[in-house]
Each structure stands twice: as structure tokens, then as C-alpha cells.
Amino acid sequence: MKNVIIIGNGISGITAARHIRKLSDHNITVISSETDHFFSRTALMYIYMGHMKYENTKPYEDWFWEKNRIDLVRAYVNSVNSTQKTLQLSTGKELKYDVLILATGSKSNKFGWPGQDLKGVQGLYNFQDLESMEKYSPDTRHAVIVGGGLIGIEMAEMLLTRKIPVTFLVRESNFWNNVLPEQESKLISQHIREHHVDLRLSTEMREILSDSEGRARAVVTGDGEEIACQFVGLTAGVSPNIDFLNDSGIETKRGIMVDEYLATNVPDVYAIGDCAQFITPLPNRRPIEQVWYTGRMQGEVVANTVCGNKTIYKPGIWFNSAKFFDIEYQTYGHVWNQLKENEAEFYWEHPSGKKCMHFVFDSRDNTFLGINNFGIRLRHEVFDRWLKDKRDIYHVLENLREANFDPEFFDKHEEEIIRAFNQQHKGQSITLQKQKSLFAKIFS
Amino acid sequence: MTKIIQSIGLVLFVLGLGFFISLPFLDSFKLTDEVLKSTLGNEQHYELLSEATKPMLDKTYTSSFSFSSDFITSFNHVNDALKAEEKWDQVIWDNPNDLTMRLAIASNQSFAKENKFLTFLLTFVVAIIGSLMYILPKVNDGPAGIRNNHIFHRALSNRGWLGIVLGTFLISFYILLYFTPQHITSWIFITDPISQALSGNTASQWFLYGLLYTIAVAVMGIRMIMKYRHSKYQIIRTLSVIFFQTAFAFILPEILVRLNQPYYDFKNMWPLDYDFFDAWHVDTLTSSGGIGIFMFAWGITLFVVGVPVFVYLFGKRWYCSWVCGCGGLAETLGDPYRQLSSKKLSSWKIERYLIHGVLVFSVIMTGGVLYTYFTGAGQVFGLETSNVRSTYGLMIGSIFSGVIGTGFYPLMGNRVWCRFGCPLAAYLGIVQRFKSRFRITTNGGQCISCGNCSTYCEMGIDVRWYAQRGQNIVRSSCVGCGVCSAVCPRGVLNLENSSEEGRLNEPLLIGNDSITLQK
Incomplete structure (x- = not known):
């Protein structure tokens, strides 16, 4: 029986803890400085908007942890001594581990903007960020959000529910177009504007100005325009939260360097989730995967390894999802923001401008490679199967x-969609599989 | 502009409701000899009571409480004397509260009594117009989509002072309606014009209740449709509950009465309709010719054949969230409170004991009633069947389904009765759990455990617990309202009827080949 300590009670760390408990009788301790219990980070916005209370975001009731013998410690880990196998906690305590799993997540990026540490300037990643947003919201009459990604748009949606007008500065020429192709990017940009967000594309922030009390009072854009505001959301990405590992002997670059087993250079120390960086990134994947789903997978994988069943991290077909105001987004396989060599595409958009599907396939043999879909829900299982079976675009x-x-x-x-495909591809006339009759639907 | 219309609407609603609530306080009563005679309609009772009630005659009462207290004192005085003399055949067996109600209606002297229709306009109609002026402009609120903003910030929807006030009001209303209707006589008779137009009769407290119920379902149904206007499933489902409440539960039975046929709600069903097998009901139906026989056969077919077949094909939602009156009220008037249902595992345990307990109780009660009906014997195993029946009526029929079931909307969520008490829901649920094509499918590995689904499940199902492990949701209590699917931000949940194969699946989160490939 080993002492397994997990730092971080997010989805990665908690998934690891749960699976280690399923597979073994090890002592499990989860340390977090953020909250007493695991909650769903993805639901932070819903707490602010009043859709849920903090209680509602906890996926397991509080008795769950004791029942499953998972010890929860509320503390910050000041440092790791990997030769002695000990942790120094902010509470002054020292903990000894046999196996250490680092699941410390991210922190919001700050790129050295003047004024980035003023009051009312923040990202949105953890529970404390939410509390800070609550604190600054009541006397915010205008807010500026910097950075065109998923958290930025969530923040805009949040602030609007408090009737706070938002100016959204996006460096790129279209929203999130380092990930989304131009068509989808435009569709979402339009939807953002439909919600009365003052979206400024191709606009950077130069600095944040302070009032006499050290609170943000305005943002200056790249071309010198001053936008009065009392709140600035910094949402230009996140980076691994690893500062406490500086003298630990654990190798880090941007993140904690791990191999395909999620093991670090130090024996019995693993890293999973947002904070891990792959020495050899998997094909078509980033070296640091800052996604809920991959964090969950890595937690399960590392649990197997820790419990003696050495397992390679091998995610299947890529998938992801998000919601931009009212428009849901799902993606299966790979749709890059620019077509790669030997890739062809088919894009369909509904006249409402709120639904679209973007198919990418191999231009040589028509193998289906991936789909982005907005405003329509698609079955994960079916696309996973089609992609694994290397079906062609016609079959799809x-x-x-x-x-x-x-x-x-x-x-x-x-x-x-079929009609549009046939029109765009002269000489093609694919036909949709017949719909089941009502009778067949009810009785099959 | 939108704001102005909404504000006017809110003011009108408050005025209409305020006037409605104030009506009983504006009552005055004057009992005359003539009124007593005509209301009692029974020469013997009149003789017995006219002596005892003499001090009441021609006296003006300004409160229903003193009027009621004086009359019931006289009533009991007469009855006690008869009982003491063991003159059982002369004792007045009428329910004293009902009798008082009828007398109070007849001797009411208020403005409302003289101006029933005007008062109806100033209360019901003004409040309805006000509500619609508040609800309909929401279409301008911006793009359609899930808007649960501030639900947990508001006193009404988060058990704050407004929620407690509303709960108290609803609970009081049910107690008055079921047990002491003599205090709400002006509410009853201002609906006379509507009742007379439908059935030709003056209104009873049950007509008032039916009318209020139907208005609540319709008006709050429109609110539901506005809120979920992006979801055709919610729109069609809500239109369905409005239709069944208005046409089947409210208008059709009244028209049947006008045509001298038995009062019958074709969509109500035993064991929810717990008096279906009462002797008087069976006799009424079977003595009303072909149509009565048809009603009796229809009522039995519904629960014997209809339930298993339709639940097999569509799940219990075909009834609970598309047809049923209790479900209809919960899905419309109760929608703002769905997030208040408890999702604790301990609540689920209590739920299973309670609801199946009520089902067993209802079967025993009905069995006893039928035993007595066929054999004439009043007792089975030492139990007085009529006592079991009246206990059920009081505890389950009135207190559980009404006072608690609806009164606790703003405190425990909108499906308290359906979740913890309804014997029909228990029966439908057993079929749904074990033999049905219905399930809520989870979409591969897309769940982010956010908790919207569980939060907004009115039945208190911890939907997320299944979704985050990639398991279909097959639960006896699920009424298939579809709101979990609507509020899911990642398209994870879908209500489906499909082949039974794979319905009760092993949990599987698609996407992680590290684990699944090794097995």
C-alpha cells in the first residue's frame, strides 16, 4: 500500500483519485488551495450568472470522499522535495509521499501589459477569480475583455447578465480564428455582436490605466484609443501553474515535461492535465492539452499506471465542444483553421446564420477527416466510428x-446539406439514406 | 417600450391578484329565514335548524369566521341533541363546512355578489391581461436560448422571502379550498357566469379550483413557451399539457354535465383518480347508459392497456409531462421552481419508500372498496374499508397531492407530489424502468460535469452522475420533460425511444483509447 498524493482537485486530479481507489487500496490524499471539494470549473460562469449555486457544481456529494477514503487537504504546496519525497505545505505541515501526481492546472496568461496587476484586472480560471469578479462587478459600469478565446466569450456573457456593457478586444482578424476556420469564426463574431457586445477585431491592448486607488479606469488600445472601464478581463490563454516546482528537480519547460506514460524525469512523480507538457507531442496534438476531456483521460491513464498496470496515454479521435452564447459547438476529428495540404472542405450554413457544418476530407481519396458543427448536435459515437473506420465523405x-x-x-x-454538397460538387449526386417511416421509428 | 409594457403588466397583475385576495375580507353576510329554507332544501333539516339559528337571522356579519362559527355551533347543538337522544335517522349528516359554504354564498351581501361578472373582470381578467403583458414582451429580450440568469439570485426562485410568502399563500389556499370553503365564497360565486355558460349550474369550490388551475396552466404555459421558444420539443409538449387541461379536464366534463351525462375527465386514470372505484362513481357510470359504460370501460382500459403499451413505446412522459393535469401544473406554474428539488442520494431513498408505499396503500384501499362493493361486507381483515378509503382521501388525496404537492412548489420544487406521492407515477415508473424503449442517451464523452442537467431536473435525478460516466439515464422517476437536454451546454443529453438493446448500457466515455483498447 502506497501513499499517493495528488496536488490539485480539478478534473484531472480527481479522476486519477477515483480510479486509483477503484483499482487499489492505496492511501489517497488530494491537496487543493482552491476549494475544499471538487467542483466543475467549467461551471464557474453559471454560478456568476445565477444558473447554479456553488453547491450545484459539485459532481459528488460531500460524503463521497470519506466513503471512498480519499483524504482532502486544503493547503497550498510551497515546494516539493523529490529526493526526500516530501511536500511542504503553506500550513507548515510536511507530507511524505510514495507516488506524487501533479495536477495543478493553469494560471491566466499575463503578457507584461502595463497595469496588468491593477485592481479589477483578472482572468477567469479558478474559484478565487469568480469571487474577485463578484467583488468588482457591482461598481463596474463598463468592462473590457482582452483575448479572443473561449474564456473571453464566457466572461462577456457573464458580464452582460449583470447589465454591464462589454468591449471585447480581439487581436486576430476574426474571433478565435487561430482555431476556427474563417467561416465559423465569422458566424460566431456575428452572434457576439447580436448580443450587443462591442467586438473590436484586429485590436490589441497597449496598457491599462489606473485611477487614484489602484483600480483600472481605462484601457488604451494599440491605436491609442482610450476606453473607460472599471473591469478588465484578461483571457488571452492560460499557461501551466508550476512555479512551486522551481527547485524540485522535476524538469519543466512551459509545463511539466512528461513521457507517454505521463511520468516526469523523477521516478514516482507524474503530471496530468493542463500542467503537463509532452516531450513528444502526439500527432496532430499540442504539447500541452488544456482541455477538460484530455485531463479526464489522463487522470484515468495515470491511475492505471500508479496501480501497477503501466498504461500509455493514447487518446482516441479528437473531440471537443463549447458554447458561444446560444450557439453550441462540437467538433470531431480535425478541422484546422486553414486547410492543410491534400485537404478539401465542404461548408454548409443555415440561412439563420446560427447553424453550420464544416466537413474536411482528403482531396485524394475523399477520406473524411473531421467536422465542426454549430447549432446542431451530433452523435459522438457515430463520428468516432466513422473516423476510426476511415469512412469517406460520401458515406458520412x-x-x-x-x-x-x-x-x-x-x-x-x-x-x-446534401443538396448543397451536390451543387458545390458538380457531377456528384449523393443521396441521403431514407428516413425511417413513423411506423418503423415507433416499433423497430 | 418593452419595459414599460412589462411594468404595466406587473402592476395590473398585482392589482388583480390584490383585489382577488381582498374579496373575502370585503364580505358581509345576512342570513334570512327564506335563504335558510331554500338553501337547505330539506323541510326536516329546516325545521331542526331554524330554531337553533334564530339568533343569527337578519344579523349582519362582516366576517365569514364569525358567521361560520355561529352556524356550526347551532348545527352541532342540534346534532348533539339528536345524537344524545339516539335519533340517528334525524341527525343531519351533511358536511357542516359544505353546508356553511352554501349558506354563506346565499347570504353574502357584498359588492361582488351584486356584480359577479364585473368582479370577475377586475380580478381574473385583469390579472390574466397583466400576466400576459409581462410575459409576451420577453420575445424582445434578445436571441432565443437558455436564460436561467439570476434564478439563484432571486427571492422567488431561491427560497427567499417571496418564495416563502408564495408557499404560504398556496398552502393556505389549499387548506381553505379542501377543508373550509365557507371562507372563500366570493371567490367561488364570481365564477358563476363562467360556470353557467359551460354547464348551466352555479359554481362550486371545485369549479373555482378547475378554472384557476386551467388559467394557471395556460398563462404559465405561455410563459414556458416564451422561455423555451428555441426548443420545439418544449413548445409542443407545453401546448399538449395546456390542451389536455383546458379541453379534457376543464371544459369537456362541464359540457357532459350540461348534456346530463356523468362528469368525467377522460385523461384521468386510477390510481391517481382514486375515487374511480368508489361505489357512487361506479354506480353513476354504470347507470348512465351507453356513454357511462363506455367511460367505465375507458377508465379501466387506460391503466390496464394504455399504461404498459404507451410507456413501453414512449416512456412515462406520454402521461406525466404531456397529458396529466398535475404534471401540467408542475410544468407550467411550477417551472420557475424546478431547481429546488433535492438531488441528494438520501432524498432518492426517501422517494422510493414513499411513492411505492402510496402505491401499495392505494391498491389496498381500492381493493377494500371493491370488496365492499361486491360483497356488501364493510370489513376485510378487521379493517373498515370506508375508513381506509376516507383516510386515503384525506391524507393522500387532499393533504399530500394538494396542500403539500402544490403548496411546496416554491420550497421543494415543482414535482413534490409526482416524485414522492403519486401512485400512478409509481406504476408508470415501474414499467418505464423495466420494460420500455425510452431512455435519455448520453453523448459519448462530451459531458463536462457542469451540473445544469441535475440542477434543473424537477424530479431530483442526479442526471450528471450518469452523463459524466457515459451511461444512459434509465430511471423510473424520469417524466421526460426534456429540460436536462435543453439546458445542457454541450449537447450531451437526448430523450430517445429506441430499441431496448443497449438501453441499460455499461458506462463508457468515448475518446480514451488508452484504456478501452487494452481490454
């Missing part, structure tokens, strides 16, 4: 009905 389109996951009675668009 012909069977698109099978993948629809929208609620009953929702408008169906498969026929329009």
Missing part, C-alpha cells in the same frame, strides 16, 4: 441522419 453525408442528436421535433437539415 449519406448517413448524416444517423448522427443527428438534436431533440425530437427539431428542424432537420440533412436534405439541405
Whole structure:
């Protein structure tokens, strides 16, 4: 029986803890300086907006941890001594471990902007950020958000529910276009504006100005415009939260360097989730994967390894999801923001401008490579299968009905999509698989 | 502009409701000999009571409480004397509260009594117009989508002072309605014009209740449709509950009465409809010719054949969130409180004991009633069947389903009755759990454990617990309202009827080949 200590109670650390408990009788301790219990970080925005209370964001009731013999410690880890195998906690305590799993997540990026540490300037990553946002919201009459990613748009949505007008500065020429192709990027930009956000594309922030009390009072843009505001959201990405490892002997670059087993250079020390950086990134994947889903997978993988079943981190077909105000987004496989060599695309957009599908396939043999879809729900299982089986684009389109996951009675668009494909590809006339009759639907 | 219309609407609603609430306080009563005679309609009772109530005659009462207290004192005085003399055949067996109510209606002298329709306009109609002026402009609130903003910041929807006030009001309303309707007579008779137009009769407290219920379902149904206007499932489902409440539960039975047929709600069903097998009900139906026989056969077919077949095909939602009146009220009037249902594992345990306990109780109660009906014997195993029946009616029929079921909306969520008490829901649920094509499918590995689904599940199902491990949700209590699917930000949940194969699946989160490939 080993002493397993996990630093970080986010999705990665908690998944690891749960699976270690399933697989073994090890002593498990989870340390967090953020909250007493695991909560869903992805739900921070909903607490602010009043959709949920903090209590509602906890995926397990508080008795769960004791019942499963997972010890929770509320402390900050000041340093790790990897030769002695000890941790020094902010409470003055020292803990001894046999196996250490680092799941410390991220911190919001600050790129050295003048004024970035003023009051009312913050990112949105952890529970304390939420509390800070609550604190500064009541006397914020205007807010500026810097950085065009997922957290930026969430922050805009949050602030609007408090009737705080938002100016959104995005360095790129279209929203999130380092990830999304131009078509989707434009669709989302339009939707952001529909919600009365003052979206400024191709605009950088030069500095944040302070009032006499050290609180942000305005933002100066790249071209010198001053925008009065009392709150500045910094949402230009996140980076691994690893400062406490400086003298630990654990190798770090931007993140904690890990091999395919999620093991660091120090024996019995692993890193998972946002804070881990792969020495050899997997094909088509980033060296640091800052995604809920991959964190969860890595937690399960490391649990297997720790429990004696050495397991390589091998994620399957890439998938992800998000929601931009009212428009849901799902993606399966790879759709890059620019077509790569030997890639072809088919893009369909609904006249409402709120639904679209973007298919990418191999231009040589028509193998389907990936899809971005907005405003329509698709079945993960079906796309996972098609991608694994290397189906071609024709098969995917012909069977698109099978993948629809929208609620009953929702408008169906498969026929329009097929028609658009046939129009764009002269000489092609693919036909949609017949819909089941009502009778067959009810009784099959 | 939108704001102005909404503010006017809110003012009108408060005025209409305020006037409605103040009506009983504006009552005055004057009992005359003539009123007593015509209301009692029974020469013997009149003779017995006219002596005892003499001090009440021509006296003006300004409160229903003193009027009621004086009359019931006289009533009991007469009855006690008869009982003491063991003159059982002369004892007045009428429910004293009902009798008082009828007398109070007849002797009411208020403005409302003289101006029933005007008062109806100033209360009901003004409040309805006000509500619609508040609800309909929401279409201008911006793009359609999930807007649960500030639900947990508001006193009404987060058990704050407004929620407690509303809960108290609803609980008081049910107590008055079920047990002491003599205090709300002006509420009852101002609906006379509507009742007379439908059935030709003056209104009873049950007509008032049916009318209020239908208005609540319709008006708050429109609110539901506005809120979920991006979801066709929610729109169609809400139109369905409005239709079944208005047409089947409210208008059709009244029209049947006008046509001298038995009062019958074709969508109500035993064991929710717990008096279906009462002797008087069976006799009424079976003595009303072909249509009565049809109603009796229909009522039995519904729960014997309808439930298993439809639950197999569509899940219990076909009834609970598309047809049922209790469900209809919960899905419309109760929608703002769905997030207050407890998701604790301990609540689920209590739920299973309670709801199946009520189902067993209802079966025993009905069995006893039928035993007595067929054999004439009043007792089975030493139990007085009529006592079991009246206990059920009081404890389950009135207190649980009404006072607690609806009164606790703003405190425990909108499905307290459906979740903890409804015997029909228990029966539908057993079929749904073990033999049905219905499930809520989870979409591969897309769940982010945010908790919106569990929070907004009115039945208190911890939907997230299943979704985050990639397991279909197959639960006896799920009424299929579809709100978990609507509030999911990642498209993870979908209500589906499909082949039974794979319905009760092993948990599987798609996407992690490290683990699944090794097995």
C-alpha cells in the first residue's frame, strides 16, 4: 500500500483519485488551495450568472470522499522535495509521499501589459477569480475583455447578465480564428455582436490605466484609443501553474515535461492535465492539452499506471465542444483553421446564420477527416466510428441522419446539406439514406 | 417600450391578484329565514335548524369566521341533541363546512355578489391581461436560448422571502379550498357566469379550483413557451399539457354535465383518480347508459392497456409531462421552481419508500372498496374499508397531492407530489424502468460535469452522475420533460425511444483509447 498524493482537485486530479481507489487500496490524499471539494470549473460562469449555486457544481456529494477514503487537504504546496519525497505545505505541515501526481492546472496568461496587476484586472480560471469578479462587478459600469478565446466569450456573457456593457478586444482578424476556420469564426463574431457586445477585431491592448486607488479606469488600445472601464478581463490563454516546482528537480519547460506514460524525469512523480507538457507531442496534438476531456483521460491513464498496470496515454479521435452564447459547438476529428495540404472542405450554413457544418476530407481519396458543427448536435459515437473506420465523405453525408442528436421535433437539415454538397460538387449526386417511416421509428 | 409594457403588466397583475385576495375580507353576510329554507332544501333539516339559528337571522356579519362559527355551533347543538337522544335517522349528516359554504354564498351581501361578472373582470381578467403583458414582451429580450440568469439570485426562485410568502399563500389556499370553503365564497360565486355558460349550474369550490388551475396552466404555459421558444420539443409538449387541461379536464366534463351525462375527465386514470372505484362513481357510470359504460370501460382500459403499451413505446412522459393535469401544473406554474428539488442520494431513498408505499396503500384501499362493493361486507381483515378509503382521501388525496404537492412548489420544487406521492407515477415508473424503449442517451464523452442537467431536473435525478460516466439515464422517476437536454451546454443529453438493446448500457466515455483498447 502506497501513499499517493495528488496536488490539485480539478478534473484531472480527481479522476486519477477515483480510479486509483477503484483499482487499489492505496492511501489517497488530494491537496487543493482552491476549494475544499471538487467542483466543475467549467461551471464557474453559471454560478456568476445565477444558473447554479456553488453547491450545484459539485459532481459528488460531500460524503463521497470519506466513503471512498480519499483524504482532502486544503493547503497550498510551497515546494516539493523529490529526493526526500516530501511536500511542504503553506500550513507548515510536511507530507511524505510514495507516488506524487501533479495536477495543478493553469494560471491566466499575463503578457507584461502595463497595469496588468491593477485592481479589477483578472482572468477567469479558478474559484478565487469568480469571487474577485463578484467583488468588482457591482461598481463596474463598463468592462473590457482582452483575448479572443473561449474564456473571453464566457466572461462577456457573464458580464452582460449583470447589465454591464462589454468591449471585447480581439487581436486576430476574426474571433478565435487561430482555431476556427474563417467561416465559423465569422458566424460566431456575428452572434457576439447580436448580443450587443462591442467586438473590436484586429485590436490589441497597449496598457491599462489606473485611477487614484489602484483600480483600472481605462484601457488604451494599440491605436491609442482610450476606453473607460472599471473591469478588465484578461483571457488571452492560460499557461501551466508550476512555479512551486522551481527547485524540485522535476524538469519543466512551459509545463511539466512528461513521457507517454505521463511520468516526469523523477521516478514516482507524474503530471496530468493542463500542467503537463509532452516531450513528444502526439500527432496532430499540442504539447500541452488544456482541455477538460484530455485531463479526464489522463487522470484515468495515470491511475492505471500508479496501480501497477503501466498504461500509455493514447487518446482516441479528437473531440471537443463549447458554447458561444446560444450557439453550441462540437467538433470531431480535425478541422484546422486553414486547410492543410491534400485537404478539401465542404461548408454548409443555415440561412439563420446560427447553424453550420464544416466537413474536411482528403482531396485524394475523399477520406473524411473531421467536422465542426454549430447549432446542431451530433452523435459522438457515430463520428468516432466513422473516423476510426476511415469512412469517406460520401458515406458520412449519406448517413448524416444517423448522427443527428438534436431533440425530437427539431428542424432537420440533412436534405439541405446534401443538396448543397451536390451543387458545390458538380457531377456528384449523393443521396441521403431514407428516413425511417413513423411506423418503423415507433416499433423497430 | 418593452419595459414599460412589462411594468404595466406587473402592476395590473398585482392589482388583480390584490383585489382577488381582498374579496373575502370585503364580505358581509345576512342570513334570512327564506335563504335558510331554500338553501337547505330539506323541510326536516329546516325545521331542526331554524330554531337553533334564530339568533343569527337578519344579523349582519362582516366576517365569514364569525358567521361560520355561529352556524356550526347551532348545527352541532342540534346534532348533539339528536345524537344524545339516539335519533340517528334525524341527525343531519351533511358536511357542516359544505353546508356553511352554501349558506354563506346565499347570504353574502357584498359588492361582488351584486356584480359577479364585473368582479370577475377586475380580478381574473385583469390579472390574466397583466400576466400576459409581462410575459409576451420577453420575445424582445434578445436571441432565443437558455436564460436561467439570476434564478439563484432571486427571492422567488431561491427560497427567499417571496418564495416563502408564495408557499404560504398556496398552502393556505389549499387548506381553505379542501377543508373550509365557507371562507372563500366570493371567490367561488364570481365564477358563476363562467360556470353557467359551460354547464348551466352555479359554481362550486371545485369549479373555482378547475378554472384557476386551467388559467394557471395556460398563462404559465405561455410563459414556458416564451422561455423555451428555441426548443420545439418544449413548445409542443407545453401546448399538449395546456390542451389536455383546458379541453379534457376543464371544459369537456362541464359540457357532459350540461348534456346530463356523468362528469368525467377522460385523461384521468386510477390510481391517481382514486375515487374511480368508489361505489357512487361506479354506480353513476354504470347507470348512465351507453356513454357511462363506455367511460367505465375507458377508465379501466387506460391503466390496464394504455399504461404498459404507451410507456413501453414512449416512456412515462406520454402521461406525466404531456397529458396529466398535475404534471401540467408542475410544468407550467411550477417551472420557475424546478431547481429546488433535492438531488441528494438520501432524498432518492426517501422517494422510493414513499411513492411505492402510496402505491401499495392505494391498491389496498381500492381493493377494500371493491370488496365492499361486491360483497356488501364493510370489513376485510378487521379493517373498515370506508375508513381506509376516507383516510386515503384525506391524507393522500387532499393533504399530500394538494396542500403539500402544490403548496411546496416554491420550497421543494415543482414535482413534490409526482416524485414522492403519486401512485400512478409509481406504476408508470415501474414499467418505464423495466420494460420500455425510452431512455435519455448520453453523448459519448462530451459531458463536462457542469451540473445544469441535475440542477434543473424537477424530479431530483442526479442526471450528471450518469452523463459524466457515459451511461444512459434509465430511471423510473424520469417524466421526460426534456429540460436536462435543453439546458445542457454541450449537447450531451437526448430523450430517445429506441430499441431496448443497449438501453441499460455499461458506462463508457468515448475518446480514451488508452484504456478501452487494452481490454
